Amino acid sequence: MIRDITLGQYYQADSVIHRLDPRTKLVGTMVYLVSLFIFTGPWVFVTAASFLLLCVFLSRVPFSYMLKGLKPILFILMFTLVINMLFTKGTVLFSWWKFTITEEGLKQAGAMGFRLVLLILGSNLMTLTTTPTRLTNAMEHLMRPLKLIRVPVHEIAMMMSIALRFIPILLEETDRIMKAQLARGADFESGNLIKKTKSLVPVLIPLFISAFRRANDLAMAMEARCYHGGKGRTQYKPLKYKGRDFVAYFMVIIYLAGVILIGKFL
């Protein structure tokens, strides 16, 4: 159940997308996400979808696996679609009782739906092909200029990478504790909201205890290995742009130019 959430989970494969420098992927993804929101029109979405499909194809992540990442947002997606469809004013296409569906509403709903789906798929593709460590590494690099204004960039990146690393562990732990309490006759499903919330106490307390224990152990282990923050720290595998990264940047630029042209003139 809980395991369906793919965000922040790495999909092991050997592909050109996996091998790209994480900075390239991070910047590329950001450009992509921004492009989805600045421009509209059917042709823009066709271009954006094809670009994403190409990347998914290159990444060797099975398409069905990508689609699974949409499951958690299915509800939000439906909700947005319905709201947009029913509450946008314009030329009436169809009307029944209090509901009217307008041409503009349909268009708006379609645009929103496309955006959301591409948004999630796009960002999922990045997290599926980049390990959390490399991702935070990239963020640290890209945020370096902020050091000038005394932002603790390294510490933020370290906290993020630890948090990301622990998400799957905590999810698994939750699953395990829930099962253990179910075996003791717990019931998480029946009853009203208050009863349901109360039934989570036997899950949350052990979960917190275990999270604190893990945090404590990790802190000890880091200190035992003389970790003392970012100052003077070198990297085992420093990030380095390769030829394929320049090709990738070039393709992102082409894509962006394409979208701008199509958005403006089509």
Added chain:
Amino acid sequence: MNEYKLIADHLIYEYNKGSAQARKALDDVSFVLRGGEFVGLIGHTGSGKSTLVQHLVALLKPDSGTIYYEGADIFEKDYNRKALRGKVGLVFQYPEYQLFEETVLSEVSYGPKNMGMDKKDAELAAYAAIKRVGLEDECFDQSPFDLSGGQKRRVAIASVLAMNPEILVLDEPTAGLDPAGRTELLDMITELKETEGITIVLVSHSMDDVAEVANRIIVMDKGKIVYDAEPVEVFRHTAELEAMGLAAPQMSYVLRDLKAAGIDVNVDAITLKAAKEEILRALA
């Protein structure tokens, strides 16, 4: 009534179905449990033991195949699975990580309360269960978090026992205990079976744990049941067991070496006591 308490019928189960990591954790597993048995479920880490025992209390649903408890299909739509978990008690691996209450007594009465007992009955059941696992009276009002590792584990076992299960399934109950704690715990489990007739399924990856106590051993490897027989019978396959990353109990090796050295002992004696007698007899 049916002689078989529980029947597992051709269970197949796969984690992460449809993804790259998919692998069958249970591959056509069938067996029966009779009342009053003491079964040792043995297998190397990752052989599917925990997956199997979670099926027994309907925490996982098989992709195909099913389980019957006292003749009723537990995966049937309106089967009362909560009640089942009272009758088939499952103690998870490292159960001390599931504790959450302020006192041992309220911790242990959580299960019986879930089974629908009122506060008083639940506490009586809890009281009895804490006694059954051999904890001292001083523990009752202590926080379970202040106890030692071995004691915590007993509290967790008591919290399942308090529901008065007919079958008690323990997933690697001795993991992480020191040798003394391990012996004590195994003795306690044996006593539960002898004095109260509870059917026991003891999961372990160590033959030495179960050789002494089980009267039947099920060996799993890569999601399949390889052997399901009496201990003596299973331990005859030492070479095959070793190929699966398991070993026969140590006594078995000692006796075999003695025999090889020309001392006429019966190599089928597997418990410490039987082996001792066998050696004394041979030397006399």
